[in-house]
Amino acid sequence: MTQSKDIYMADMTNDEIELLKRLEEENRRIEYDLKSPTSAILNPITNTRSPELHHNQGQQLDSISTEINNLTIDKDGNLENELVVWNRIINNWTITMKKNPIWIKDIIRFGVPVHFRPLLWQCLTKVETSNAKYKYAEFMKMTSPCEKVIRRDISRTYPQHDFFKQKHGLGQESLFNVMKAYSLYDREVGYCQGIGFIVGLLLMHMPEEEAFAVLVSIMQDYTMRDMYKPDMFYLGLCIYQLECMIQENLPDLYRHFQAENFHTSTFASSWFLTLFTTQLPLNIVCRTMDLFLSEGMEVIFRIGIGLLEIHQDELMLLSMEDMLKVTF
Numbered sequence: 241m242t243q244s245k246d247i248y249m250a251d252m253t254n255d256e257i258e259l260l261k262r263l264e265e266e267n268r269r270i271e272y273d274l275k276s277p278t279s280a281i282l283n284p285i286t287n288t289r290s291p292e293l294h295h296n297q298g299q300q301l302d303s304i305s306t307e308i309n310n311l312t313i314d315k316d317g318n319l320e321n322e323l324v325v326w327n328r329i330i331n332n333w334t335i336t337m338k339k340n341p342i343w344i345k346d347i348i349r350f351g352v353p354v355h356f357r358p359l360l361w362q363c364l365t366k367v368e369t370s371n372a373k374y375k376y377a378e379f380m381k382m383t384s385p386c387e388k389v390i391r392r393d394i395s396r397t398y399p400q401h402d403f404f405k406q407k408h409g410l411g412q413e414s415l416f417n418v419m420k421a422y423s424l425y426d427r428e429v430g431y432c433q434g435i436g437f438i439v440g441l442l443l444m445h446m447p448e449e450e451a452f453a454v455l456v457s458i459m460q461d462y463t464m465r466d467m468y469k470p471d472m473f474y475l476g477l478c479i480y481q482l483e484c485m486i487q488e489n490l491p492d493l494y495r496h497f498q499a500e501n502f503h504t505s506t507f508a509s510s511w512f513l514t515l516f517t518t519q520l521p522l523n524i525v526c527r528t529m530d531l532f533l534s535e536g537m538e539v540i541f542r543i544g545i546g547l548l549e550i551h552q553d554e555l556m557l558l559s560m561e562d563m564l565k566v567t568f
Contacts, residue, residue, distance in 0.1 A: 252521075252523045252524075253521075256521050256523050256524060259520075259521075259524060259550070260523075260524055260527065262546065262550055263524070263543055263546040263547070263550075264349075265546075322353055325347075326353055326356045329344070329347070330356065330359050330360065330363060333363045337363075344534070345534050345535065348360070348530055348531065348534045349531065349534075351527075352527075352530050354526075357445055357526065357530070358445040358446045358450070360530070360533075361442070361445065361446070361454055361529065361530075361533055362446070362450055362453070362454060364533040364534060365453070365454045365457035365458065365461070365533060366457060366461075367450060367453045367454060367457070370453050370456065370457065372425070372452060372453040372456040372457075373449040373450060373452060373453035375421075375425065376421055376448065376449045376452050376453075377449075379420065379421035379424045379425065380417060380420075380421065382424055384420045384423045384424050384431075385423075385430075386419075386420065386423040386430050386431035387416075387420060389431060390416055390419050390420060390423070390431055390436075391416065393433050393436055394412045394415055394416055394436070395407065395412070396433070396436075397415055397436040397437055397439075397440050398437070398440045401440070401444075401522075403443070403444060404440060411440075411443065414443050414448050414451075415436060415439055415440055415443065417448055418439045418442075418443065418448055418451050418452050418455065419431055419435060419436060419439055421452050422435065422439075422452065422455055422456070422459070425456060426456075426459065426465060428465075428469065429459070429465050429468045429469060432468040432513070434467075434468070434510070434513035434514045435455075435468065437514045437515075437517040437518055438455065438458065438464075438514065438515060438517060439451060439455055440517070441517055441525060441526070441529060442454050442455060458533075462532070462533075462536060462537065463537070464515075467512055467513060468513070475509065475512055475513065476505075478508075478512050478537070478540075478541075479504050479505045479508050479509065479512070480504075481541065482504055482508050482541055482544055482545075483504040485541060485544075485545055486504065486545070486548060489545055489549070490545070490548055490549060490552060492552075492556065493548060493552050493555060493556065496555065496556050500558075500559060500560040500563065501560055502560045502563050502564075506564070507563075507566075508544060511540060511543075511544050512540060515528065515529065515532055515540060516528050516540070516543060519547075528540075528543060551566065554566070
């Protein structure tokens with residue numbers, strides 16, 4: 241299993257691998273702390289496993305071990321049967337998801353091969369049964385009142401990424417098109433700068449029509465549109481819930497934040513608004529999106545606590561002014 245997972249991490253730096261391992265460890269620790277009152281706090285907005293599903297966890301992990309450990313390595317060091325496992329999952333998605341949803345969740349946690357990621361994201365967001373992408377061409381013929389502000393922000397979205405560097409290049413025009421389309425699809429939300437980073441990540445993996453359809457699902461089915469509404473009530477709720485988790489899981493850090501008058505919203509707003517796309521290395525951002533689309537908003541809370549725990553010793557030594565300079 242370790243050998244297989246090492247191959248999934250082959251394109252990561254040592255620092256990224258270490259960060260990913262620590263985040264995954266924190267992810268597991270928080271999820272399986274069933275005695276924690278935090279689970280009750282999170283219940284209104286997250287899906288937690290039932291006791292029956294926890295009881296079956298060992299059996300599901302054994303299934304993953306059997307599937308993954310039986311993969312064979314060809315003469316070039318590639319996983320010969322990796323395609324077999326993931327092809328079976330993707331090509332029989334509806335049936336497999338209905339029969340083995342927890343197995344699917346766990347194998348996604350184990351690691352998603354890069355070339356299957358676009359298909360997986362579209363399966364998780366039910367693009368094939370959505371009519372959103374078929375409306376895309378219609379939106380391209382229309383004019384949005386948000387076009388000027390979208391244009392203004394284009395160059396600020398992944399400015400170092402080759403696909404988005406060139407002014408009026410393919411990447412920037414695709415960004416503009418998808419965000420314009422969404423501003424027309426959902427006129428109440430319209431456009432918010434944080435959306436651009438999510439769209440950019442999707443466009444790195446799929447064409448415009450599919451990226452638009454996945455975005456619609458993220459906004460509608462994963463309640464992200466509530467994050468961008470003018471009153472931002474849902475964002476405030478998430479920040480409050482995260483603060484409760486910090487108080488419970490990292491009490492010393494919580495007291496330090498209180499003493500320094502360092503508000504959770506100061507550092508966490510962008511976590512929720514951009515799903516960590518502006519904070520984490522791109523490799524880990526992709527893994528984060530895998531988990532988010534599979535498990536929902538709970539993942540963002542767990543990663544947030546994980547990052548704070550990793551940086552806790554450093555943060556405990558800093559004043560509010562210095563903490564404002566820290567990038568997670």
